[in-house]
Amino acid sequence: MYIYRSTINTLVLILLPALGGMWTLQTGMLNISQEGSMLVAAFFAVFGSYIFSSFWMGLFFAIIASLVFNLIYALFCVNLRANIWVIGMALNILASSLTILLLKSIFGVKGSFTSDRIQQIPFVHLGNLGIFNGVFNDFSSIVWLTLILVILFKYIDSHTTFGLHLKAAGKNWRALDSAGVSSIKVRYMSILINAVLVGISGAYLSIGYLKLFNKDMSAGRGWIAVAAVIFGNGNFTWTIIATVAFGFMDALGISLQTYGLNSNLTMMFPYLAIVAALIYQGVKSSKEKAIEE
Amino acid sequence: MKRFMVFLSIVVLLIGLVPTVLAASRLRVAVVIAGELGDKSFYDSSYQGLTRAEQQLGIYGKVLPCKTDPANYMPQMIAASSNFDLVIVVGYELIDTLKQVAPQFPNVDYVYVDDVVKVGQVTSIVFKQNESSFMGGALAAMITERKGFPMVNAQKVVGFVAGEDYSVIRDFLIGFKQGVHYIDPNIKVLTGYVGGWDDPATAKEIALDQFHRGADVIFQVAGGSGLGVIDAAKQAGFWAIGVDSPQGYLAPHHIIGSVVKNVGNAVFDMIKAKIDGTYKRGVIYTYGIANNGVGLSYSKEMLHNVPADIIQKLIQLRTDIITGKIKVKSYFGKR
Numbered sequence: 173m174y175i176y177r178s179t180i181n182t183l184v185l186i187l188l189p190a191l192g193g194m195w196t197l198q199t200g201m202l203n204i205s206q207e208g209s210m211l212v213a214a215f216f217a218v219f220g221s222y223i224f225s226s227f228w229m230g231l232f233f234a235i236i237a238s239l240v241f242n243l244i245y246a247l248f249c250v251n252l253r254a255n256i257w258v259i260g261m262a263l264n265i266l267a268s269s270l271t272i273l274l275l276k277s278i279f280g281v282k283g284s285f286t287s288d289r290i291q292q293i294p295f296v297h298l299g300n301l302g303i304f305n306g307v308f309n310d311f312s313s314i315v316w317l318t319l320i321l322v323i324l325f326k327y328i329d330s331h332t333t334f335g336l337h338l339k340a341a342g343k344n345w346r347a348l349d350s351a352g353v354s355s356i357k358v359r360y361m362s363i364l365i366n367a368v369l370v371g372i373s374g375a376y377l378s379i380g381y382l383k384l385f386n387k388d389m390s391a392g393r394g395w396i397a398v399a400a401v402i403f404g405n406g407n408f409t410w411t412i413i414a415t416v417a418f419g420f421m422d423a424l425g426i427s428l429q430t431y432g433l434n435s436n437l438t439m440m441f442p443y444l445a446i447v448a449a450l451i452y453q454g455v456k457s458s459k460e461k462a463i464e465e
Numbered sequence: 466m467k468r469f470m471v472f473l474s475i476v477v478l479l480i481g482l483v484p485t486v487l488a489a490s491r492l493r494v495a496v497v498i499a500g501e502l503g504d505k506s507f508y509d510s511s512y513q514g515l516t517r518a519e520q521q522l523g524i525y526g527k528v529l530p531c532k533t534d535p536a537n538y539m540p541q542m543i544a545a546s547s548n549f550d551l552v553i554v555v556g557y558e559l560i561d562t563l564k565q566v567a568p569q570f571p572n573v574d575y576v577y578v579d580d581v582v583k584v585g586q587v588t589s590i591v592f593k594q595n596e597s598s599f600m601g602g603a604l605a606a607m608i609t610e611r612k613g614f615p616m617v618n619a620q621k622v623v624g625f626v627a628g629e630d631y632s633v634i635r636d637f638l639i640g641f642k643q644g645v646h647y648i649d650p651n652i653k654v655l656t657g658y659v660g661g662w663d664d665p666a667t668a669k670e671i672a673l674d675q676f677h678r679g680a681d682v683i684f685q686v687a688g689g690s691g692l693g694v695i696d697a698a699k700q701a702g703f704w705a706i707g708v709d710s711p712q713g714y715l716a717p718h719h720i721i722g723s724v725v726k727n728v729g730n731a732v733f734d735m736i737k738a739k740i741d742g743t744y745k746r747g748v749i750y751t752y753g754i755a756n757n758g759v760g761l762s763y764s765k766e767m768l769h770n771v772p773a774d775i776i777q778k779l780i781q782l783r784t785d786i787i788t789g790k791i792k793v794k795s796y797f798g799k800r
Binding site for chain 2: 286391430
């Protein structure tokens, strides 16, 4: 039954950026720089946690780093109307090289860094729950935080004016501006909220789930989140379904490998799920277009 | 003013030339690696060999990393070939590029580390990782069977986690399995592949999955990803086996020993042979357990963790492999 825990552990990493990315997409900005932000956040989480021997400082540094990174993205894409792909890709490449450079100049190591001084984000032990021990116990506190955030996001998304502003900024920003709400401000808000979420997920990767930094350790998770966002197309339920499906396929791949299935086959699983989902999305939207015409 | 600027630029150019002229008298050695230094195992070990040669033999050495980006393979290989006398190539990703580049630079000597490349002047170094992996397997099997040993459960299961599935890794796996089954044919070996050398999170997930299926000793051959297995060992409480370099210091209470490959020694030997004039082009040098090219680390952490009778048994097994009493199977067939 380990597949359940495995799913949860991997799921959190893509759920947080997918939630944030969903809101930026609603405002009309697909955030491509998730992979880079996550990596930078993961690095600064280790940095903060190592320097101060406190996971709080790790989280703090991760979120600040992610905010700075996303502000650059926002400045170029919202104010200067640059192409999101160009800026996003540039930031992702920057993140990969920047973290290697910082690793070398700050810690004097190449490739990876780990130390006993790094304090890990604590795990939550709820006491003895009998048969539910494996279901609820000993998850990282970030897992529970994510659960709370998902509920909070669902509420804001469909029950508040801010949720409406987000959608209005994407669908018809002139109408939003004429209603006296700055669409640029709404876009900035969505990008900064996304930055905080990606920061948390980066910190979870390096000091929550693991206790080390390795170059390029985000290993495509930011991209999987982007794919989930594209599939969800701004819809809360579909974004969540897509993320859970990807997380489960990832865990399933690992589990089937241990049973002896060829690894080259199982490693395809999450990506197969993405391709299938995007094909479905493409067929659906082309049908919708046909109806509109 | 203009004349002064011309003069100044000539002086600057000449100053720039000084190190090149000085270096010209020394042997110039480039180590082209497919990934990036800092894996704490394979690449770092070859780098150590190069630095040792710099200090002891007075050569000029340089590492050219390709950062696992295929767009870098060709330019780095050509840069190395045009500026260096001896080019040492590390990483299976570079084999095809080497095959294309080597015939175009007939005056340059190439050494390929860790597999056989049969092209013109290329000299190959092969490691019998199946032999050291056999030792690792025997160690894992004896630990998992030991009753009352810390962190060992009743199930007869051990694990194997690798970065990617390719020839050298298969050679590791064959040796490991044979070593495990030499001690007890009933022990089950679980295998898992991460799908990359820089993804510790997935590696940790695989290791925990194997742990929950009863594996209490897990051998990782996964570069940077392997650190995730060691992290899992610390968290969940099982034994990991390190790879390539002695990794015991990373987790003294959770790494039972390391299966090492002395890439650095081989690199150093090649440079020394080149200086001594004994270097031979186009031959295959084999580093096995007999000439200490591969083996177990026997570091102070390992000697502290492993009971003395198991160490004795391991030394006995090593002798049996050298004398041919035990024949370790290889993925590469006969070499």
